Amino acid sequence: MFGKKNKHLNYTSGPRDLIVSKEPKSPISEQYRTIRTNITYSSVDTPIKSVLFTSATPSAGKSTTAANVAIAYAQSGKRTLLLDADLRRPTTHYTFELNNQRGLSNAIVNDMPLESIIRETDIENLDVVTSGPVPPNPSELIASNKMAQFFKTVTMQYDMVIVDSPPILAVTDGQLLSKVVDGTILVTNVESNNRDSLTHAKDLLEKANANLIGVVMNNKKLKNSKDSYYYYYGNEK
Numbered sequence: 299m300f301g302k303k304n305k306h307l308n309y310t311s312g313p314r315d316l317i318v319s320k321e322p323k324s325p326i327s328e329q330y331r332t333i334r335t336n337i338t339y340s341s342v343d344t345p346i347k348s349v350l351f352t353s354a355t356p357s358a359g360k361s362t363t364a365a366n367v368a369i370a371y372a373q374s375g376k377r378t379l380l381l382d383a384d385l386r387r388p389t390t391h392y393t394f395e396l397n398n399q400r401g402l403s404n405a406i407v408n409d410m411p412l413e414s415i416i417r418e419t420d421i422e423n424l425d426v427v428t429s430g431p432v433p434p435n436p437s438e439l440i441a442s443n444k445m446a447q448f449f450k451t452v453t454m455q456y457d458m459v460i461v462d463s464p465p466i467l468a469v470t471d472g473q474l475l476s477k478v479v480d481g482t483i484l485v486t487n488v489e490s491n492n493r494d495s496l497t498h499a500k501d502l503l504e505k506a507n508a509n510l511i512g513v514v515m516n517n518k519k520l521k522n523s524k525d526s527y528y529y530y531y532g533n534e535k
């Protein structure tokens with residue numbers, strides 16, 4: 299529905315709710331735009347041009363938030379790239395109904411040219427790079443010089459790069475990625491989170507010298523996404 303090219307195949311996981319695209323006037327979409335605004339205002343002197351979404355534990359809503367915030371940026375006229383750097387449980391290809399045979403992992407391992415892995419979407423100004431096939435050694439790929447080079451190249455080509463990633467308490471990928479982006483946002487599910495794991499995640503990000511710009515409180519209490527709310531609080535340093 300949202301991907302232009304290579305639609306198809308078997309989905310083991312359904313599309314995420316791209317409410318900002320489907321219902322731009324809804325209060326929930328407004329919340330995502332508020333996140334966008336808060337990112338913009340979190341840094342006055344050096345504009346934030348890349349943002350990592352991570353979480354302490356799985357299923358916090360990182361991928362849902364990253365995709366919707368990416369759409370909010372695209373809608374504001376910024377050339378936006380959504381990069382799926384969750385090389386463990388990637389979902390961006392499901393969300394945008396794209397196949398995942400080409401993506402970040404192949405780009406890094408096989409030196410594939412950027413043009414062959416960047417996918418346009420039906421949403422104006424929004425391109426996507428899916429994870430590519432899940433590699434056996436995700437952290438090694440994420441930490442590689444080739445990844446750094448790849449990231450440098452895409453940030454030069456886009457006004458905003460939104461990066462999806464695995465949970466920070468599980469693996470080091472999020473910490474590694476937090477070093478290359480301008481800002482990091484922790485997403486948490488207010489229903490299932492706990493203070494210790496959030497504090498631990500914050501500590502790990504600080505150790506990595508991440509620029510933690512905020513926390514998204516994702517409330518999944520009302521299962522129907524229409525009735526779910528997102529809240530954003532700036533980081534109180």
Ligand SMILES: Nc1ncnc2c1ncn2[C@@H]1O[C@H](COP(=O)(O)OP(=O)(O)O)[C@@H](O)[C@H]1O
Nearest residue numbers: 314356357358359360361362517518521523526
């Ligand atoms: N605010 C929300 N309202 C309703 N469903 C949500 C919300 N946030 C996430 N979900 C659902 O919860 C599941 C996990 O969300 P996801 O964004 O994939 O989390 P993560 O990337 O952190 O693992 C998905 O099925 C997603 O559609």
Ligand SMILES: [Mg+2]
Nearest residue numbers: 360361384389
């Ligand atoms: Mg995810």
